[in-house]
Amino acid sequence: MTDFWINLYKFPRFLTSVIIGFFLTTFKPIFRLLKNKKRVTLFGITIVLLLVICYKILAKMTSIE
The missing domain is CATH 1.20.5 (Single alpha-helices involved in coiled-coils or other helix-helix interfaces)
Structure with missing residues (x-):
């Protein structure tokens, strides 16, 4: 049961990194084109x-x- 709470505690960090990674991989080619x-x-x-x-x-x- 403690593993569950540890994983639940780590979830916001994981979610934040996934969202940031999505935006970086989406907008990086666009920024390269805008030069x-x-x-x-x-x-x-x-x-x-x-x-x-x-x-x-x-x-x-x-x-x-």
Whole structure:
């Protein structure tokens, strides 16, 4: 039973490291791509377009126009 409590005590550290690892492995390639000025512009335009498209879709789905 003590092993259970020891593992339960270690879980928040494990969860934190998994979340940090996920974000590091996800965003590291993006940061590498953003070192070029031309790619920064393209990335910015892509993000803005995705946000506008998501807004339009959600507005249509919820009848907020």
